[in-house]
Amino acid sequence: MKKTLFLFCLIIGLLYSSELLADPAKKILIVASYSRHDLCGAPQYEGILSALRESEFQHLDITNIYLDSKRLGGRALDKRKRELIQKIEREVPYLIITIDDLAFSVVAPQVVGNGPPWVVFSGLNRSLEEYNHALHFLDGRTPVKNITGVYEYLFMPEQIKFFDLISPEKKKIALLYSTDFMGNILKGQVVRELKEAGLDKRLLFFPVSDMDELGRKALQIENNPQIGGYIPLTMSVKGKKREKYTIKELAPLLIRKVKKIDLALNMAFTKSGFLGGVSVDFYQMGHQAGELAANILREYPISRLSVQRAERYRFVINKRRLKCLGLKLPVEVYNMLDEFIL
């Protein structure tokens, strides 16, 4: 009798508990390439969250993972990557949202196929063709597997127009880039965008790998009269002791050494001290990715969720840098600004 009673209670408990456990909140994993407060990553993250909040889903189980690649390197980064892969394998989230290239390059090869997990990327700088060559997840811009997202557009032609507006001599523009993973990617993207607009010949390339080289190249840019401005893409540069310096840390050095128009790729760079220009709106880019993610949560067919390009940019100028450079902008330019950073 006791056995029967126990079995009975157990089955009832299990049956009813299954109801309690039924329809759990879908698990979402947000993987950022950099740290929580990264100038590029953080706005995207906010935009993603905003879009998810705007969706009708009230209960979402969101987990964040920061690879923090700008700070970590070598083994520590590899370890973090392994942990991420293990977590994905263990928990099998319904949706993974990657922020920037590194996160995508780690996650996508592991999960590419038929979802779930579904993958939404945000802020890819490397060309989609390169990724597609390896993962075969796109047919044009239409996903054929479980991956879609928003790739970053640097609005380089608009940037060149802005440069010409304040420096009508149409001088060359130096592309100072680090030879690390992100530096090369960004350099490639810049070239690609300008090439599409037929403006790539305006560029002069200055790759750097360490601080010494950075110093030398900065000096070359400063002393080269053909160069009217430069685009800082020194994402990560090694120091003498092999320590890493990120763009945020390098900005004061470059500002000090190079007294030329520095075209910032985004508002975060501008806020770091560069002059600015046309900046991709990271928040909006993240929001776009977030809306794609919401549609995936709504179980829209992924083939209908084409890969998108970042749509919005903001026209931002750093007032301090402007003064430092002694530039005088036309009134119209001022009134075109979306933001005039003090």
Add this chain to the structure above:
Amino acid sequence: MIEAQGYFLHLAGTLYLLLFLCLCCSKQQKFFCCQDESSSRIITVTLITAILLKIFFPLGQWFLPAYFAVLEARAAVAIFMAMLAAIAVSYLEIRGGQKRLYLSLLPVSLALNSFILYWPYTILLLLDLVLLNMVLLIYLHSAGGKGLLRFCTVFFLFFAIWIAVSINGSSFLEKTFESQQRYKVHSKLKMLQKRFVDLERAGSSMAKIIAIMFTGEDTGLDYIARNKSEYLGKLRLLERLSGVSGIYLLDKKGHAILESDDKPNSYGLASLPIFRRAISGSSGISFLATGQGSNSFFARPVIYKGEFAGALLLRYSLSKYFMSDFEQEGIFLIDRTGKVILGPSAAGIQRVTLRDGNQEVLSAADMEYGVESPVLGEPGVSLVPYKMIHIPLFGGDWSLVKLYNPSALFKLRAGLSFVFFLISLVLMLLFLRMIYAKEFIARLEHEIFERKKAQKARELLADVVDQAIIGILIADKNLEIQYVNKCFQELTNYTLNDLKEMTLFSLFTGISGEHYSSLQEAVSGGIPWRKRVTGIPRKDDSRFDADVSLFPLKSEGGRIQNFVVAFRDISHELALEAQLLEAHKMEAVGVLAGGVAHDFNNMLAVIQFSVEIAKKNSEPGSPLWHNLDEIERTVQRASSIVRQLLLFSKGKKAPLIKVNLNQVLHDLETMLRQIAGTSIEIELRPGSGLWDILADKNCIELVLSNLMINARDAMPEGGKIVISTYNLNKGEKFGSGGFFADQDSVCLEIEDNGYGMDSETKAHIFDPFFTTKDVGKGTGLGLSVVYGIIKQFGGRIEVDSMPGSGTVFYIMLPRPGDDTEASHLLPGHGVETRFSGYGILLVEDEEMVKNIVRLALSEKGYRVFCASDVGEAQNLLNRHEDDIDLVLCDIVLPDKNGLALAETLRKYYPEKKIVMVSGHMEKGGAPPELSEQDLPFLAKPFTMADLFGVVARTLSSSSGVLKN
């Protein structure tokens, strides 16, 4: 608000309680475990309370939403119910007696439901359901045992699965339905959000255009201020063209430099956050509910020569742009605090704060205006709480909110619940039906079992009656015979068919009139009747005797239904009684004969001795001698008669040896034929494998000769005598008189075909001196002697005789056991040796015998000392110890038994010889006590030769005891 599973769990719980109530209130007594009426009542009340409580929760939300939303009200109900539960528990505890587990668990369920009122968690509902299941199972187990428990467990499992499937199914349907509704609402909000984003972009672009148009290298804000009229027209034109409701150019301090309408300050523009952000370099949008309405403000910085000069603000009237959407869709724009900036215009809803802290779902109670608002739905339906969907706007500082009425969802839920309840009810009713069916079957089985049991008992009773060893007859009230058992049929030779035409009284035809009339009286009076009835007729007109009992069988109303008559055959019993009576009579006669024989023997001994002495003193051939000789022969005949009397009277066994009757018959065949004579044919039929018996051959000879003489005398004209021997096992029937062997015996059967005997003669044939022969032809002691001898052998004699049909004597002699040893007859005769001069102490109380024996012994040369009793003998012994060599002692003495003297002699005078004398024993026989002591014995009457022989042999023996 409770979710779908909550409703279903409530309904399921209610059904369980209803089921419990049905079982408790069932008329099926078996399920009403609680025999205590008060406890039953309290359980019923508890169940009804629990049901009300269960119903109260969902119904409360439907019909009393405002009241139900108040936590305190729910708490009050919860506390009230908890108190009820506590009272119920206490009452049950106090009452004691009917302490059952489910009685305690039920109030716990009640209490749990009270808690659910306050904390409507699904887990509590589940717990309650599990608890109810347990209570029901325990209840059913105690009511119906393991079989019922197994059935109920299976059903409850099935029901649990049904509930789970229903909950999941309905939950899925509801969620799908709700998702669709939410999605619709959300889509509308998204569209509106898109329009707000477009508004912001348009504002941004428009602000840039205006800024570019109004400012130039030489036209700063100061210039514009100075030439306000020049710019004002342009500004108003732009306002009209762009659809903006107001354009305001403010300096850094917030002072209006240029405005398209005349009331900029009434909006508090300088205090707007976006103004401060604008003069810090950022552009942005803000929404504000003002006295005139709700507006959207877009602001951007105005930079002149690289410095912030002020801010340009564009005002969009939200009412103008969005009011129709808000009105139509019931959408609200709220700020971070929940304050409504824009919403449906009816009932001043704008003043309402929609969000209270983190509470996302607003109840109708909070919507005091909303209830009346047609925007929020029909008032009749608005009893249920509204649901709110919102999406953030511009980073979450504002939200677009839509309240929607989930009545459709509730209607769906009500429908699903109804279907669930209906099906569950059907299941429960089915379950109840099955329970009752099981109960009915159980009762039926029990009844069948009881009936079978009763049937078996009846059959047993019928068998008992049918196979009883008494005859039983059942007649109806009209005395027509309905039934007779086997014994009756055997007893009377009547079958039931024979008796169909007979009445009860006809069975008793011919019995004594007194009995017959008393039987009639008993039957007519309906009273029991018991008599010993003789001469009850059989079918073949023979008659039997029986103890007859008659009693009426009466109905519950006391009316006579049947008469039962029992016949106990007493023929065998009567025979035994007769035997017993005969035995007693014979014993009495034997005692009498023994006593007479003793005295006769003494007298005959005196006569014998006197005659012998007289004959010595007379001349042989003289007339005196002849006379003495005649006297002596007469004495001897008389002595023979006395011996036969003694043989008849002795109840004690003579010394016996193992003999075979066939051998004895063979040895005596010649003698028997001589006795029978030539006119009578004798046929011997010795049985094969005949057992040995313990007997004395001489006695057997005597028996046979007596019986042969009787048979011969019964056939004066000749006939045939058949002598048979055969074994009889115990209980075996023999003879035609219905005799039974009472032990394993050897039967000696002597049959003649003489004239036989009537019953009167048969009753006295063993009496001493009873004879049917002519005077002088028989002593009347022959059969008495036979009887005495057979009795001595532990045997039995039966006679079967009818006048004219001959006589058969059956003599049963018991088969001895294996360990039985035959005793040996001590020789009574010895060798006469003369011991002249030896002293003999004669102890005899009979004076004549004493004198004559003393005289005879003295003549033989013995020195004779005489004593009359033991005391005197002992005195003589003391005085003449050396002179006395032998003591001749009578056994029966006045003061003590002669054996006591013998014992004294053995003890104190072991060299003295002893001879015991008695007139109670036949010649040559000795009483057992003498045999035990190995004492020589002389039976009275004895001759002188016997006396001298015994004395001489005893004196010549070395030990004083005559050894054989």
